[in-house]
Amino acid sequence: MATASAEKVNLEAKSPYEMRVHLGDDVPEVDVRSALKTGDMGFLHSYTTGSAVDGPGIRVVAWTTACMFRCQYCHNPDTWTLSNGIPVTLERAIDGVRKYAHGLKLMHGGFTLSGGEPLMQDRFAVRLLAAVKAMGVHTAMETNGFFGDKLSDEELKNIDLVILDMKAFTAEQHERVTGIKDNAEVFHFARRLAELKRPMWLRYVLVPGLTDVDEEMEQMAKFAASLGVIERVEILPFHQLGEYKWERLKLDYKLLDTKPPSGERVANAIGIFQAAGLNAC
Template sequence: MKGRIHSMDTFGTVDGPGIRFVLFMQGCALRCQFCHNPDTWSMAGGSEVTVEEVLAEIEPYVAYYQRSGGGITVTGGEPTLQAPFVARLFRECKRRWGLHTALDSSGFCDPGRAAELLDATDLVLLDLKQMDAGRHKRLTGQRHERIHRFARHLTKIGKPIWIRHVLIPGVTDEPKDLRLLGQFVSELGSVEKLELLPYHRMGVFKWQALGLDYPLEGVPEPEPEEVERARAHIEEGRHLAGNLNAAEVWATGTFGK
C-alpha cells in the first residue's frame, strides 16, 4: 500500500502531546485563505511512499517519542483523503512500538469512510475555522455542515478531541461566531482542549512561489489583547451552553492548516 505525502518532521512539539513524528499528507478538499501549506492541496504533488518506508523513518526516534509521552501525528493536506494508508500506518505504529496516534484533520470527511482510521486513532486534532456557514465557505471554499457532523460523530464514539481555531482579525474574530464556537465545543462531550491560535503570515512565501495571489494580503496578526478578547467571547459561549467542564481554552503561537 502506498500513500502520497508532502513531507515529514521527526521532532514535532505542537501537534499533540510530547515529542512527535509528524507526517504531512498530500491533497486537500479545502482552499483556506490562510493556509500556510498550499503546496499540499494537489493530490498530484508530493511523493509516493509505502507504510514500511515511513516506519523506517520513525524507528530511529521511537525512544524519544516513548519517553516524552509523544507519538505520531498525521496531518496535511487532509489525511482522511488517504484513510486506508494512514489507518495501516497507525496500526503498525501501535503494534510495533505502542505509539500514541493523532490525526490532524479539517473534519471535511464522511465518518463512514474513516471508520477504520478512527479506530486506530487515539486523538483527533480538529480544525474549526469559522462558525458562520456563509463565511466558512468564503474562507475555505466549502460549507461547514460536514465538518460539524464529523465532530459530533467523534463525540458519539468517545474519541478524544483537541479543537483548533485560528484567530484572524476581521475574518474569524466576530464575537457572535466566537460565542457560537464556545457553545458548540461545550456540546461535544469528548473535547479535552481548545487551542486558540493567532494567525500568522509565515506561509505567504509559499503562495508567492506557486504564483498564487494571497487572499489575506494586508490582514495583520492579532495583538495579545485581541487574543484575550476572543478567549473571553468563547468563554461566554461556554457559559451559555452551561457546560464549563468540556474543555480548557488555551492560546498558543502556532497554527496548522
C-alpha cells in the same frame, strides 16, 4: 508505485514551511488510483521531528498532500495538490516513525498525521496510524473533519486523539474562509466522535478581518462544549510564514496586508471558549 527518484528524497524537513512541489508528478495515474484505494503508497510533503505543538509531548509529524479546502490563511498551499508530495510506500512511512518509537514513548509524545488533509488519502492514513499504534506509540490525526465518514468506528480506535481544525460555524462563513459552503459533515464527524467518547482537541485560526468574529466563536464554543470530549482548544494566531508560497505558486493571496492579531484579540478569543467551560489557550 514509488519511483526510484522519490526514494532518494529526504522525508525529513527542517520545517513544515519548506516549499516542496512536483515530487510525485512522474507517478502514473493508474498507480495513484491504486494507492488511494489500497493505501500501499501515500504522498507526503515531509516528516518533522521534535514538534511540541501537534499533540501531547514531543512528536513526529507526517504532513500529507491533497486538501479539498482552499483556506485564505493556509500557510502550506503546496500541500493542496496530491502530486506535490513525495510518493512513499507504506513500509517506508512506517519505518520513518519506527526509528523514533522508543524515544517518543520515553518522552510521553507520539506521532501525528497532518496535512494537507490526511483523509484525502484515507486508506494510507488508516494503515499508517494502525501500524504506529501497534508500536505502542500515541497516535493523533489533525483533520478538517470533512471526510470523517471514510473512517469506521473500529478504525477510529487506532487514533488516540483527533485534532479537529474548525474553520467556521455558519455555512456562509465557512464558504468565505475555505471556498466550500457545506460544513455539515464537519459537525457530523464531531458529534460522532463525541458519541464514541473519542478524545478531541479543537483548533481555530484567528485572522483579523476574517475569522476574528465574536458571534462565530461564541457559537463554536457552545457547540464544542456540548460534545463533552474536547480536552483542549487552541487559538492559533494568524502569521505570514506561508506568504512566499502563495507568491511562488502564483496564487491569489487575499491576506497580504493582514497583520497578526493583537494580544488583546487573542485573549478575547481564548476568553470566549473559556466562558463556555472549555480548556482554551
